[in-house]
Amino acid sequence: MADPGLPRESREARRKRLSEILRVLKARYPDPQIPLHHRSPFELLVATILSAQCTDETVNRTTPHLFARFPTPEALAAADLQEVEALVRPTGFFRQKARAIVECSRRLVAEHGGQVPPDMQALVKLPGVGRKTANVLFAAAEIERWPGWPHDRGKPDGTGIVVDTHVTRLARRLALTAQEDPEAIERDLMDLLPPGEWSRFSLRLIYFGREVCLARTPRCSVCPLRRVCPSSRYGGFPPWMTRGRRRAPATRSNR
Ligand code: SF4
Known part of the structure; x- marks a missing residue:
């Protein structure tokens, strides 16, 4: 039709x-690469949440300071919210974003052993994460060959297109x-x-x-x-x- x-x-x-x-x-x-700087699935997850309504350049200037202070899901899960707000302030909507990344980290620690789950259904249940963010992770996993993540998008695993x-x-x-x-x-x-x-x-x-x-x-x-x-x-x-x-x-x- x-x-x-x-x-x-x-x-x-x-x-x-x-x-x-x-x-x-x-x-x-x-050979297009993911424009958000990251060294792990966790860093890309956080950077993608911060990129809502914000340029990648601003996120890339912000995340080095954030990850220097809170380098792991465990550290961010235990962070003082006001300190996180101050660090992510340049990305806009900083209160909502700070809450989302701290809450998301707490759920990663409590439910996924501090790892980002390579699973669409689990990802979209995390605070601040929808299909777009999850698909960014699956795209990076394929392009960068992340261990433990699917590299073949042909499987009916619920993943899609950013x-x-x-x-x-x-x-x-x-x-x-x-x-x-x-x-x-x-x-x-x-x-x-x-x-x-x-x-x-x-x-x-x-x-x-x-x-x-x-x-x-x-x-x-x-x-x-x-x-x-x-x-x-x-x-x-x-x-x-x-x-x-x-x-x-x-x-x-x-x-
Ligand atoms: S609208 Fe079409 S022709 Fe115009 S810049 Fe975009 S892709 Fe190119």
């Missing part, structure tokens, strides 16, 4: 267009989905892409969204995807994204 609002296109034609998008993005970003603000915008501009809700976008992308592409595809979209397909000033005239992007003729603001515009409701998958 055609997606409401998107240009008419068969599923086969969309897959073919996506394979060209993949080809261009792979050539531009052959859908952040950049992936949401680009997937919609590229007419790969008509959805606004991150979990619905994730389902559409998972349906189009083989599991082996999931981790790096979202990273490539994130980098491309920062460099070319910017939120307010998309650089369509110089964009290497303009030939396969239905939004290029609208300067990046196609009718299916502007018509009847409303905010997507906040869901756990935004986290």
Whole structure:
């Protein structure tokens, strides 16, 4: 069935267009890395929670101080909340974030032996963690070959694709989905892409969204995807994204 609002296109034609998008993005970003600095699953979990509504650069400037003071889940679980608030203040929403990372650490210690569980169902039960954060961990685990974590995304283990603000915008501009809700976008992308592409595809979209397909000033005239992007003729603001515009409701998958 055609997606409401998107240009008419068969599923086969969309897959073919996506394979060209993949080809261009792979050539531009052959080996994309997780932009949040980390030395362990725990550090990436905390950094990802802190990255909500905040740039990765600010998080990367903040976390070295936080982890120098509280290097383990045990240390952060026992931390004084006000001290944590002061350390994470630059990332914004610092009270909620401090509470989330301390609570999350307490649960890791109490329920998972101080380890970040390599399990989607367990991860999304942790405070401050939704599908986006959990998928960041699974993407890093695959790319960085974390021991004890799945490296093969083909298994039906509940993992999926990181859908952040950049992936949401680009997937919609590229007419790969008509959805606004991150979990619905994730389902559409998972349906189009083989599991082996999931981790790096979202990273490539994130980098491309920062460099070319910017939120307010998309650089369509110089964009290497303009030939396969239905939004290029609208300067990046196609009718299916502007018509009847409303905010997507906040869901756990935004986290
Ligand atoms: S053509 Fe424009 S809207 Fe499409 S991906 Fe490129 S910059 Fe974004």
